[in-house]
Amino acid sequence: LNRRLAEFGTTIFAEMSALAVRTGSINLGQGFPDTDGPEEVREAAVRALRDGRGNQYPPGPGVPELRTAVAAHQRRFYGLDVDPDTEVLVTAGATEAIAATLLALLEPGDEVIAFEPYYDSYAACIAMAGGRRVPLTLRAPDFRPDLDALRDAVTDRTRLLLLNSPHNPTGMVLSREELTAIAELAVERNLLVVTDEVYEHLVFDGEHVPLISLPGMRERTVRISSAGKSFSFTGWKVGWVTAAAPLLSAVRSAKQFLTYVSSGPFQYAVAEALALPDAYFTGFRDGLAAKRELLSAGLAEAGFEVYRPQGTYFVTTDVAALGEKDALAFCRSLPERCGVVAVPNSVFYDDEKAGRTQVRFAFCKRTGVLEEAVERLGRLT
Ligand code: PMP
Ligand code: GLN
Numbered sequence: 001l002n003r004r005l006a007e008f009g010t011t012i013f014a015e016m017s018a019l020a021v022r023t024g025s026i027n028l029g030q031g032f033p034d035t036d037g038p039e040e041v042r043e044a045a046v047r048a049l050r051d052g053r054g055n056q057y058p059p060g061p062g063v064p065e066l067r068t069a070v071a072a073h074q075r076r077f078y079g080l081d082v083d084p085d086t087e088v089l090v091t092a093g094a095t096e097a098i099a100a101t102l103l104a105l106l107e108p109g110d111e112v113i114a115f116e117p118y119y120d121s122y123a124a125c126i127a128m129a130g131g132r133r134v135p136l137t138l139r140a141p142d143f144r145p146d147l148d149a150l151r152d153a154v155t156d157r158t159r160l161l162l163l164n165s166p167h168n169p170t171g172m173v174l175s176r177e178e179l180t181a182i183a184e185l186a187v188e189r190n191l192l193v194v195t196d197e198v199y200e201h202l203v204f205d206g207e208h209v210p211l212i213s214l215p216g217m218r219e220r221t222v223r224i225s226s227a228g229k230s231f232s233f234t235g236w237k238v239g240w241v242t243a244a245a246p247l248l249s250a251v252r253s254a255k256q257f258l259t260y261v262s263s264g265p266f267q268y269a270v271a272e273a274l275a276l277p278d279a280y281f282t283g284f285r286d287g288l289a290a291k292r293e294l295l296s297a298g299l300a301e302a303g304f305e306v307y308r309p310q311g312t313y314f315v316t317t318d319v320a321a322l323g324e325k326d327a328l329a330f331c332r333s334l335p336e337r338c339g340v341v342a343v344p345n346s347v348f349y350d351d352e353k354a355g356r357t358q359v360r361f362a363f364c365k366r367t368g369v370l371e372e373a374v375e376r377l378g379r380l381t
Pocket of ligand 2: 011013014029030031032168
């Protein structure tokens with residue numbers, strides 16, 4: 001492994017999911033649902049396969065049906081006006097969108113300010129692009145960003161802000177006021193902003209506001225989302241980027257040489273998913289809101305300190321309340337102790353002290369599975 005990637009090794013999600021399989025534990029670690037998304041969307045994929053749509057290389061920017069559906073979805077939910085031909089790019093999940101965006105926009109040595117705890121691919125992709133990550137630490141209990149610290153973190157080398165709201169792993173959702181302050185700073189300091197909005201439909205308290213909708217941001221924001229989390233098909237790896245044409249074209253240049261294209265038939269199915277009625281989106285969110293309550297209450301009962309998430313399908317806890325000193329060691333021992341797998345937030349921080357005893361649990365699982373997990377966690381010794 002080269003020097004740029006030496007610190008990354010194996011992602012914690014792979015380690016913890018393998019541990020769950022090996023020990024037969026309930027996997028509340030890696031964030032994927034244990035129930036697939038809507039039947040009609042699955043059928044749409046089958047139809048596309050059978051009808052020979054997408055079985056050969058789709059067009060580089062994505063199939064027109066999906067680009068049109070992405071634009072229509074953004075108009076429906078946020079009143080955004082996006083040109084499907086010049087402002088939408090389909091990617092292999094949000095993961096490729098993040099990689100392509102950073103590879104396209106960063107010069108070696110450029111600084112990228114991002115919230116920590118980071119989603120793990122951010123640090124790796126910044127490194128692959130030769131950039132320098134500059135953390136803005138979100139602190140318990142509410143994980144709100146310190147906007148004065150953000151302002152102070154901007155230097156002459158700052159190229160872009162990499163934002164994630166709803167935020168994985170903490171569940172923090174940026175408010176309109178916070179986003180407005182960030183937008184003002186971006187305009188004042190002439191920064192680009194990349195927004196990872198894969199949990200846009202999973203906000204339980206407050207509302208999801210795309211930064212790109214705020215004054216001055218249309219020309220300087222690269223907005224990323226994906227079908228995995230909104231439609232419970234994380235294996236399909238269909239994501240997308242929307243941005244003003246000059247930015248989008250830069251990202252497309254990089255994307256061409258990463259995967260060129262991907263997920264042909266699934267692109268048609270996701271086009272149909274994006275057009276599902278509002279009731280689908282609210283039903284999906286309300287179902288997860290109930291699971292948030294179930295798991296949060298169970299964890300609190302079991303003695304964890306619980307930081308209530310406003311969005312996403314993760315809940316961050318602190319295990320110091322259980323007398324634990326190290327989240328990674330705790331997560332590695334948890335399967336043996338009670339047959340449950342979780343993810344240590346500590347690996348998502350540069351600041352070792354900040355998240356040392358934080359542990360994340362996913363609640364995108366069937367109710368019975370969560371109940372069983374809660375029971376097991378209650379027996380933790
Ligand atoms: N960003 C965040 C914050 C995530 O949690 C994830 C995982 N879904 C991704 C990006 C990657 O998304 P995808 O599976 O579409 O590549
Ligand atoms: N986004 C998911 C999570 O945070 C998993 C992503 C992955 O495995 N790379 O758990």
